[in-house]
Amino acid sequence: MEPAIRVRGLRKTYAGSPAVDGVDLEVGRGEVFALLGPNGAGKTTTVEILEGFRKRDSGEVSVLGADPATHPPRDRVGIVLQGTGEFDELTVGEVVRHFARYYSRPDDPVAVIERVGLKDKAKARTHTLSGGQKRRLDVALGIVGRPELLFLDEPTTGFDPEARREFWQLIRDLQTGGTTIVLTTHYLEEAEALADRVGVIARGRLIAVDTPAQLGDRESARATVSWRTREGVLESERTATPTQFVSELARQFDGEVPALTVTRPTLEDVYLEMIGVAP
Numbered sequence: 001m002e003p004a005i006r007v008r009g010l011r012k013t014y015a016g017s018p019a020v021d022g023v024d025l026e027v028g029r030g031e032v033f034a035l036l037g038p039n040g041a042g043k044t045t046t047v048e049i050l051e052g053f054r055k056r057d058s059g060e061v062s063v064l065g066a067d068p069a070t071h072p073p074r075d076r077v078g079i080v081l082q083g084t085g086e087f088d089e090l091t092v093g094e095v096v097r098h099f100a101r102y103y104s105r106p107d108d109p110v111a112v113i114e115r116v117g118l119k120d121k122a123k124a125r126t127h128t129l130s131g132g133q134k135r136r137l138d139v140a141l142g143i144v145g146r147p148e149l150l151f152l153d154e155p156t157t158g159f160d161p162e163a164r165r166e167f168w169q170l171i172r173d174l175q176t177g178g179t180t181i182v183l184t185t186h187y188l189e190e191a192e193a194l195a196d197r198v199g200v201i202a203r204g205r206l207i208a209v210d211t212p213a214q215l216g217d218r219e220s221a222r223a224t225v226s227w228r229t230r231e232g233v234l235e236s237e238r239t240a241t242p243t244q245f246v247s248e249l250a251r252q253f254d255g256e257v258p259a260l261t262v263t264r265p266t267l268e269d270v271y272l273e274m275i276g277v278a279p
């Protein structure tokens with residue numbers, strides 16, 4: 001089956017400076033793919049080329065089987081851009097109903113408003129919504145057309161922790177329903193919670209693509225074992241063989257090792273190392 005997205009050798013330059021510098025990428029149907037990278041790395045440029053909003057200089061791009069530069073697949077794609085969410089005097093219900101009309105097979109606006117947690121605000125004018133509520137409205141507008149492919153640019157910026165968890169559940173529900181999702185985020189725990197695969201983009205290049213668990217060989221990376229000595233001092237040791245190390249400690253303590261922890265690098269640790277930030 002044709003992947004949802006296929007990109008080969010994508011390049012885009014602004015005034016002689018490369019913003020996207022030879023990106024190859026495939027996103028499968030039904031996959032949740034998170035694009036990570038520091039500010040200015042080229043995420044938005046890449047995503048907007050896929051959406052058909054920006055022209056590329058070179059490379060091949062196929063989105064749902066067509067070139068977005070010539071055939072933007074508007075009706076089959078949902079887009080949540082960074083921060084809009086305000087439509088003057090219109091109410092939430094009016095805005096969602098209005099956007100639903102752009103699509104050939106829209107979802108029920110009332111159900112969509114409920115799914116994004118704005119049921120109580122359906123009659124509120126959009127300028128009275130809080131920042132997080134405006135973001136939920138953006139998400140509602142992105143999904144009201146029942147897209148096959150949904151792009152989300154930093155979707156949970158400004159969300160409180162509870163709203164973020166609710167949003168994650170919404171993404172999982174959409175994936176269960178078969179939607180392919182591409183999101184950019186600066187929250188590593190969000191990528192870890194949602195993404196089947198993550199891609200790290202730095203200076204216009206995709207420097208790694210892997211599952212969150214495997215990125216940067218996380219699972220086989222050296223572990224840090226910490227424990228409290230008999231003298232009451234916290235001690236730690238980095239080791240490639242933590243199981244062996246812990247059983248040795250257990251023998252020394254003749255049982256329970258005080259304050260024992262074993263940790264591997266977090267997704268954030270390996271990400272920061274990849275983009276060249278020293279620990």
Ligand SMILES: Nc1ncnc2c1ncn2[C@@H]1O[C@H](COP(=O)(O)OP(=O)(O)OP(=O)(O)O)[C@@H](O)[C@H]1O
Nearest residue numbers: 014015018019037038039040041042043044045046
């Ligand atoms: N319209 C434009 N004109 C000139 N330069 C641009 C334009 N859009 C982006 N750039 C430059 O291209 C580079 C990549 O920008 P882009 O917005 O794709 O980064 P990003 O990874 O999405 O960053 P952020 O995390 O800050 O949103 C940056 O150096 C940016 O200054």
